[in-house]
Amino acid sequence: MARPPVGQINDLTTLANLDENILLEELRYRYGKDQIYTYVGDILVAINPFRDIGIYDKKYSDLYKHGKKSTLPPHLFAIADSAYQSMMGLLPSRDRNQCIVISGESGAGKTESTKLIIKQIIELCKGNTQLEQQILQVNPLLEAFGNAQTLMNDNSSRFGKYLSS
Numbered sequence: 001m002a003r004p005p006v007g008q009i010n011d012l013t014t015l016a017n018l019d020e021n022i023l024l025e026e027l028r029y030r031y032g033k034d035q036i037y038t039y040v041g042d043i044l045v046a047i048n049p050f051r052d053i054g055i056y057d058k059k060y061s062d063l064y065k066h067g068k069k070s071t072l073p074p075h076l077f078a079i080a081d082s083a084y085q086s087m088m089g090l091l092p093s094r095d096r097n098q099c100i101v102i103s104g105e106s107g108a109g110k111t112e113s114t115k116l117i118i119k120q121i122i123e124l125c126k127g128n129t130q131l132e133q134q135i136l137q138v139n140p141l142l143e144a145f146g147n148a149q150t151l152m153n154d155n156s157s158r159f160g161k162y163l164s165s
């Protein structure tokens, strides 16, 4: 089967062949078009754009609500939505206990991704209660004491964070 044009596939596990070269070629091409997110099955691969590419505002937040993951381009908000839906028992095939693991080298964007996911989950909960806002507002304080500039990242987290609800 002929391989689809590079960069057109949102989930690389749907390719007939997937090796390291193909993976990198697809990711590089998509990154060049500001498509920083790509699925590899249930995993979302993210490449830090190091600039504002305008994909986290209210328009995107609304777009990725309520299970439209498969019809939309890969996005962090789709992961938040999928976890939230499973947690609420809206996806019966999935366990209600959910965990999002964010990993990557220093400067990859883990901290920013975490903040965006929390923000989106609060949106999904239609929360905006004081407690939820406080969770977000405490970040600058934690970062003021717990972050430092390193060779890899101007705002590197020097402490671990485990969030549970």
Ligand SMILES: Nc1ncnc2c1ncn2[C@@H]1O[C@H](COP(=O)(O)OP(=O)(O)OP(=O)(O)O)[C@@H](O)[C@H]1O
Binding pocket: 048, 049, 050, 051, 052, 053, 104, 105, 106, 107, 108, 109, 110, 111, 112, 113, 152, 153, 155, 156, 157, 158
């Ligand atoms: N999605 C994004 N869009 C634009 N810029 C981003 C994004 N994610 C991260 N960045 C930029 O990259 C910088 C480093 O990201 P971040 O601090 O999240 O990395 P990290 O993986 O948490 O690093 P460390 O392990 O050192 O704490 C951020 O300060 C921000 O400038």
